[in-house]
Structure formats: structure tokens, C-alpha cells
Amino acid sequence: MTDDEVEIVRDDEARRYRLLLGGAEAGRAEFRLREGSIVFTHTIIDPAFEGRGLGSRLARFVIEDAISRGERIVPRCPFIRGWLLKHPGYEDAIEWPERRAVGGA
Numbered sequence: 635m636t637d638d639e640v641e642i643v644r645d646d647e648a649r650r651y652r653l654l655l656g657g658a659e660a661g662r663a664e665f666r667l668r669e670g671s672i673v674f675t676h677t678i679i680d681p682a683f684e685g686r687g688l689g690s691r692l693a694r695f696v697i698e699d700a701i702s703r704g705e706r707i708v709p710r711c712p713f714i715r716g717w718l719l720k721h722p723g724y725e726d727a728i729e730w731p732e733r734r735a736v737g738g739a
Contacts, residue, residue: 640688642695651699653679653692661688663696663714671706671729677713693717701727 641654646667653661661679665672674696679689693714700707706729709715718724 640691642692644696644699651692651696653688655683655688661692663692663711665696667705668708670704671708672700673708674711674714677711689713690717694721697724697727 639656642651643654644651649665649667651663651665652659653663659680660683662677663674664676665674667673677689677692679692694717696714697707697718701724705727707714707718707724707727708729708731709718710731718728
């Protein structure tokens, strides 16, 4: 797999980022938009493409793209949540779901 084969695009109408490998959809990260934030709800990599690091590439891209758009990140998706916990440096852009539910922050 080369970098030229991987493309990640945001599709606001379908509410997902699509990871394309050689033009075929190999994975996606689904989201909902709220005013000022993006709620990641589900991430999946097609089993035929697992084990290539595509999930991590997708996670890094969606997080950095959302930040560049000025969106706060709400990681309801277990994969995105786990990725954020393993990759520090994004704390200022994260709105943890349990904080909203408990303290309204």
C-alpha cells in the first residue's frame, strides 16, 4: 500500500469520512455535527483491509481535519476514543461525552 493509493474525504451529506484505497471504500468514520462540534459515532474498516494501519490513519486524519475546521471533538465512537487516549496532544480540542452528561461542561 502506498500513500498514493489512500484517500480520505469528508462527506457532510452522508455524515462520514470515507477512506478510499485504490478508489474503493475500505473504511469510514461516521459523525453528527452540532454547533461548534463533531460527534464521532462509529468507525469501521472493512475486514478485507484490516491489519494495514488504516484505522489509525483514518483516526488521525479525521481528528486533525476537525481541529483545522475549528470543531470540538466528541468521541462517542470507541475506536476514536481509544485512539485519542493513546495519542496525547489533542486534549484542548476534546469534549469527552461523560463530562457533558455528568457536569454539563
